[in-house]
Amino acid sequence: MKSTRMMRQWCATVVVVLFCALPQISRAELNVFATVPEWGALAQMLGTDKVKVFVATTAQQDPHQIQARPSLLARARTADLLIATGADLEVGWLPVLQRDSGNPKIMPGQLGMLEASRYVQVLDILSAPDRSMGHVHAFGNPHIQTDARNFIPIARAITERLTILDPTHTLHYQAQLKIFIETWSKNIERWQTQARPLAGIKIWVQHDAFRYMNEWLGLEQVGVLESVPGVDPSAAQLSAILKKQSEINARMVLAPVYLNQNATKWLGEKAKIPAVMLPFTVGGNADSRTLESLFDDTIRRLMDALSRG
Numbered sequence: 001m002k003s004t005r006m007m008r009q010w011c012a013t014v015v016v017v018l019f020c021a022l023p024q025i026s027r028a029e030l031n032v033f034a035t036v037p038e039w040g041a042l043a044q045m046l047g048t049d050k051v052k053v054f055v056a057t058t059a060q061q062d063p064h065q066i067q068a069r070p071s072l073l074a075r076a077r078t079a080d081l082l083i084a085t086g087a088d089l090e091v092g093w094l095p096v097l098q099r100d101s102g103n104p105k106i107m108p109g110q111l112g113m114l115e116a117s118r119y120v121q122v123l124d125i126l127s128a129p130d131r132s133m134g135h136v137h138a139f140g141n142p143h144i145q146t147d148a149r150n151f152i153p154i155a156r157a158i159t160e161r162l163t164i165l166d167p168t169h170t171l172h173y174q175a176q177l178k179i180f181i182e183t184w185s186k187n188i189e190r191w192q193t194q195a196r197p198l199a200g201i202k203i204w205v206q207h208d209a210f211r212y213m214n215e216w217l218g219l220e221q222v223g224v225l226e227s228v229p230g231v232d233p234s235a236a237q238l239s240a241i242l243k244k245q246s247e248i249n250a251r252m253v254l255a256p257v258y259l260n261q262n263a264t265k266w267l268g269e270k271a272k273i274p275a276v277m278l279p280f281t282v283g284g285n286a287d288s289r290t291l292e293s294l295f296d297d298t299i300r301r302l303m304d305a306l307s308r309g
Helices: 002-026 037-050 070-077 094-101 148-165 167-194 211-217 235-248 262-271 291-308
Strands: 030-034 051-055 081-084 113-115 202-205 220-224 252-256 275-278
Touching: 030 037, 030 070, 037 051, 037 081, 037 148, 037 167, 037 291, 070 094, 081 148, 113 148, 148 167, 148 211, 167 291, 202 235, 211 220, 220 235, 235 262, 252 262, 252 291, 262 275, 275 291
Parallel strands: 030 051, 030 081, 081 113, 202 220, 202 252, 252 275
Antiparallel strands: none
């Protein structure tokens, strides 16, 4: 009798433990590791409460110049999906992070590794780059997030990957993708209407970071202040650019917020044109906390500079 009673108590305890564990199992989340804020924000919009997103960098950091710190390794070790830009944007640190994390799911070629640049048309692919060209990308300009249209094919790719990794919530992910595409398409139409006066406007840029935005909005980039990518221009180089500006009459000079902006501000002051610091990614300033507000703020800053320039 005593043995039977103990067995019943043990069975009851097991049932209670399993019952308590069920809600936790149903709420299991996919761990998503995003290298930059834009992909983290997009993954969160598509996955909602079914994903737990960690972003490795902030808008104030140069995404080229990141260290594979122990804190990042710890996050990468538990990631189910790693979303990177690719096109060599993270080439200086991501391969080290993948290797040292010991997580086979996020290695190149695995389902847990997704490069956003593979799903859009990459511009400025170089046939034969060399070290004398500075910090250039052989696989093309990686700053694909500055064109709002690129987010739709990338959203489709992320959703497809989420459904493969977490088939239980396929209908949820597909529903979120539909909502995103409908809302985002309307936003694109609105932004393009607002930015129509920018078409054909001549601009300088400090770093070649807005190639896709220019293609989208029709801005005419007349030159880059950096003679070598990633290296601040010298005083002599800036003087030559100022002389050229007197002939070109560009209307503004642009820089992403993460750069040292002294060169941009100098040219703006000397040429008497607006120096525009664009947020570049989610969190770039107080008015760019979401993907939608990122483009709202970007268009607003450009239109304000046009009216002042």
